[in-house]
Amino acid sequence: MTRKILTASIFIVSLGVGAILAIPRDALRAEVLERILAVVNDELITEQDLQMVMAPVAAQIRTTSTGQEFIDRMKEARYQFLDRVIEDKLILSEAKRKLVIVKDPEVDEMMAEVRNKFPSREAFLKSVDDQGYTEKKLWDRFHDQVMMQKLVGYEVRSKVSVSPGEVNEYYKIHSQDFAQGDRIKLQHILIRVGARSEEEAAAFAQSLFDKIKAGASFTEIATSTSEGAEAKDGGDMGWVEKGQLMGEIDEKIFALNEGEITAPIPTSLGYHIFKVVERQRSSIKPLSEVRTQVQDLIFKDRMKERLEVWLKNLKKSAYISIR
Numbered sequence: 001m002t003r004k005i006l007t008a009s010i011f012i013v014s015l016g017v018g019a020i021l022a023i024p025r026d027a028l029r030a031e032v033l034e035r036i037l038a039v040v041n042d043e044l045i046t047e048q049d050l051q052m053v054m055a056p057v058a059a060q061i062r063t064t065s066t067g068q069e070f071i072d073r074m075k076e077a078r079y080q081f082l083d084r085v086i087e088d089k090l091i092l093s094e095a096k097r098k099l100v101i102v103k104d105p106e107v108d109e110m111m112a113e114v115r116n117k118f119p120s121r122e123a124f125l126k127s128v129d130d131q132g133y134t135e136k137k138l139w140d141r142f143h144d145q146v147m148m149q150k151l152v153g154y155e156v157r158s159k160v161s162v163s164p165g166e167v168n169e170y171y172k173i174h175s176q177d178f179a180q181g182d183r184i185k186l187q188h189i190l191i192r193v194g195a196r197s198e199e200e201a202a203a204f205a206q207s208l209f210d211k212i213k214a215g216a217s218f219t220e221i222a223t224s225t226s227e228g229a230e231a232k233d234g235g236d237m238g239w240v241e242k243g244q245l246m247g248e249i250d251e252k253i254f255a256l257n258e259g260e261i262t263a264p265i266p267t268s269l270g271y272h273i274f275k276v277v278e279r280q281r282s283s284i285k286p287l288s289e290v291r292t293q294v295q296d297l298i299f300k301d302r303m304k305e306r307l308e309v310w311l312k313n314l315k316k317s318a319y320i321s322i323r
Contacts, residue, residue: 037082039321040089042096045082054081082322088148090314095147102146110142111135156310160302167294171287178285178293182242182254185278187218187235190228192270205264205271212261218275227270235275249274 038045051058054077061073118124128138171178191205208225212218222228222235230237242254249272252262256276264271287294 036323038086038089038323039319040086041093041319043089043093045085045089049085050078050082053085054078057081086320087311090311090318090320091148091151092144093318094314095144095151098151100147100150102143102150106146107139107143110146111139114138152307156303156307160299160306162295162298162302166298167291168287170294170298171290174294175284178290179282180241180280180285181282183239183280184253184256184276185239186237186253187222187275187277188228188230188237189218189222189226189235189273190231190270191225191264192227194270201270202264202266205273209261209264209273212273212275218261228272239280 035047036044037047037050057077058074061070061077065073115121115124118127125135128135189205189208191201191208193201196204208221212221219234222231225231226235228235240253243250245253246267249265249267252265253274253276256262256274258276258279261275262273264273266272
C-alpha cells in the first residue's frame, strides 16, 4: 500500500543522549521495535525509528492527556512523525545514491559529544544496551545523519542566499515586528526572610534604603549586603521590559525616573530595593541592531521553501510503501 506524503518539512533526524534515553526497553519488546512500518527506496523504517523521533512529543502527550484524548493525540503524532521519518529516509537514500563521503572522525566527534554527557563510559554503554542498541549501531546512525546533513547542505543550503538589499526591504515592510516596549536598566538589592524574621528583614531593608537616600552607593551596598543572584555584579539586572517582572514590582519600577529607587517591596522571598539606572521609551529597534536577525529570518524561509521543492522532486521518483 502506498500513501501520499502530506507535507514536506525541515526534519533531519538528530539522535542524541535524550533520544537514547527516551525509549524504555521494557515498554516495547525487541521484535516490536524492529517491526517494519514503511519502505523508502531501499531504506526500511522500523517502529524503533519512529519511536526515536517521537520520544519528546510522546512524553509530553503522556503527561498532558489520558483516555481517548491520549489515544487520538498519539495516533495523530504517529502519522505526522512517520511522514517526517520518510523524508529523512528519502534524503538518506539520495545521499547514498550520490556517494556522499563521510569521514570517520566526523562521526567519532558526534559520538564523543554524546558519551561526554554521561558520567562514565560504562554508564553510556549501559544506556545504549538498555535500548537494545550497540555502540556500532549508534555509530552507524550518526554516520547516516552526517551524510544527510552534507547532502542537504549542498543541495539546499548552499543554494540559498540573502542580499543586503533584500534585508533592507524586509525591514521596511516588517519594521513593526522589531518594536520594543518601555524598558529600564535596573539594580537590585534583596534581603531574604528565613535567615532572619520578617520584622528583622523589613527593618534591615529599610535601613539600607535610608542609607542610599542619604547618599550611600547603591552598587557598594548591593555588593556587600544583597542576598540576590546579582549581588556580585553590584546588583546589576541589566535591561528589563515592561511586564517582565511581578505586577506590583513592575508597576512601581516603571513609575520611576532615572536615578530613583523604590522603597523596600515585600514578596515571598523577602524585601527588594530597585534602582532605575537608565530608561528607554517604546521604540523600533534600528536595522543596525537587527540586521543579522532579519537575514536569518529570510534565509530560514527560503531554506524551507527550497527544501520542500527538493523533497517533492525526490518523492516523484521514489518508491514509498507504508505497511
